[in-house]
Amino acid sequence: EDKVVQSPLSLVVHEGDTVTLNCSYEVTNFRSLLWYKQEKKAPTFLFMLTSSGIEKKSGRLSSILDKKELFSILNITATQTGDSAVYLCALSSGTYKYIFGTGTRLKVLA
Amino acid sequence: DTEVTQTPKHLVMGMTNKKSLKCEQHMGHRAMYWYKQKAKKPPELMFVYSYEKLSINESVPSRFSPECPNSSLLNLHLHALQPEDSALYLCASSLDVGTQYFGPGTRLLVL
Numbered sequence: 001e002d003k004v005v006q007s008p009l010s011l012v013v014h015e016g017d018t019v020t021l022n023c024s025y026e027v028t029n030f031r032s033l034l035w036y037k038q039e040k041k042a043p044t045f046l047f048m049l050t051s052s053g054i055e056k057k058s059g060r061l062s063s064i065l066d067k068k069e070l071f072s073i074l075n076i077t078a079t080q081t082g083d084s085a086v087y088l089c090a091l092s093s094g095t096y097k098y099i100f101g102t103g104t105r106l107k108v109l110a
Numbered sequence: 111d112t113e114v115t116q117t118p119k120h121l122v123m124g125m126t127n128k129k130s131l132k133c134e135q136h137m138g139h140r141a142m143y144w145y146k147q148k149a150k151k152p153p154e155l156m157f158v159y160s161y162e163k164l165s166i167n168e169s170v171p172s173r174f175s176p177e178c179p180n181s182s183l184l185n186l187h188l189h190a191l192q193p194e195d196s197a198l199y200l201c202a203s204s205l206d207v208g209t210q211y212f213g214p215g216t217r218l219l220v221l
Binding site for chain 1: 141143150151152153155158160165166198200204207209210211212213214215
């Protein structure tokens with residue numbers, strides 16, 4: 001059965017810290033892995049990863065995929081209070097079913 | 111433009127009411143989705159329409175009835191809901207099986 005596991009479940013850091021969020025998966029047919037940030041409402045898209053070893057970067061956020069070891073990480077450097085959110089990892093196996101992990105709840109303290 | 115819109119933003123309904131949630135996108139996406147999300151849980155897939163045809167129904171109770179009038183619109187008709195159906199209902203769209211973009215959601219409360 002296809003599965004996505006995120007760790008840690010929650011994390012509390014101080015502004016300026018760097019955090020690394022993990023997403024490991026098991027899937028029969030891998031198409032892509034997506035990262036989302038969810039604050040109070042809808043998830044907002046961060047990255048889509050399809051190839052191993054190629055880092056995607058947007059400002060202080062970056063992400064990379066390892067298709068051999070079946071995981072992805074999301075890094076946030078110089079965290080700010082506005083980064084407080086739930087970060088969701090989702091897997092696409094190419095059948096319109098996106099499998100979501102339970103999310104990592106990040107709280108950044110001022 | 112990566113916008114998916116949903117109306118209404120909030121909805122309160124009784125268990126005997128009939129209401130509809132609406133979703134719209136103008137990105138030319140051919141797949142549209144309904145998700146249900148309870149507090150502190152990830153989104154849970156309900157329905158998928160691809161090319162205006164229902165392609166996935168995740169064993170959702172018949173009191174939820176989806177409709178896709180055209181490639182830009184997706185509705186979710188609600189009838190005789192239960193209090194446990196209270197949740198955030200999210201619509202999403204994607205171009206084939208690529209990146210999904212979510213709408214802002216409808217927060218539903220069933221009394």
